[in-house]
Amino acid sequence: MPADRDALRVALKRTASALKHDGVPFALAGGYALWAHGAPESENDVDFVVAEDDTERAANVLADAGFEVVRPPEDWLFKACTDGVVVDVLHRIVGEPVSSEMLDRSDEMDLIGIRLPVLPATDLLSSKLRSMTEHYCDFGRLLPHVRAVREQVDWERLREEVADNDFAVAFLFLTERLGINAG
Known part of the structure; x- marks a missing residue:
């Protein structure tokens, strides 16, 4: 069942704001990143990527910001839950570690009132x-x-x-x- 778009957008903004505030390098990924590039809006979840070396730092930042951090059996992401929305924070994509080079390719974009790095369409x-x-x-x-x-x-x-x-x-x-x- 699709999540509430307003709740997804709030979770996206809260996540990006917390990571930006504490200086954790990150980028918006997944369906919402494609939406930032002009594709239809995601109806399911919010995805971010962080460099594999910054995984624990990102999890701690989000926990300190009031997110419930969940460690699923999959070892390539953690989940940050807020107000009924699950945000996936990936540190590996298709088995490959997220690198600083990938994050550096991100485009700074304005999306729903916040400026944040977004993975390029080719990477997505x-x-x-x-x-x-x-x-x-x-x-x-x-x-x-x-x-x-x-x-x-x-x-x-x-x-x-x-x-x-x-x-x-x-x-x-x-x-x-x-x-x-x-x-």
């Missing part, structure tokens, strides 16, 4: 495509987002980064056939 799509498997491969949900951000994507870099994932390659073939990417 690369991680979404590389995570596709036979267990989860929903092209239909991703197409509207890709169509909305297509002018912001480095298609050559994206093709190189996802070349080892057959599902991602198939998705890029589909976007070429639909005239969404630069082929």
Whole structure:
């Protein structure tokens, strides 16, 4: 069931404000980052990334700001809960540590009254495509987002980064056939 968008937006702002206030390098990721780039608004959750080395610092900052920090069995993120909203804070994406170089590629953007770093569209799509498997491969949900951000994507870099994932390659073939990417 989709979460309340107002609650998601408040959680996004609270998370970004707390991390900014304490100087933890971070970036908005996931569906809300795509929304910042012009895609449809997320209805499910809020995602942030921090460098793997800053994971504990970020968790402590959010706990001090009143978030309930939850450590799920997955070892690539922690969850920060506030007012019924779960914020995922990832320190690894598709098995690779979030690096300072990735965070440095982020664009500073104004979103719902706060200025914050947002991962670039190419990085966002690369991680979404590389995570596709036979267990989860929903092209239909991703197409509207890709169509909305297509002018912001480095298609050559994206093709190189996802070349080892057959599902991602198939998705890029589909976007070429639909005239969404630069082929």
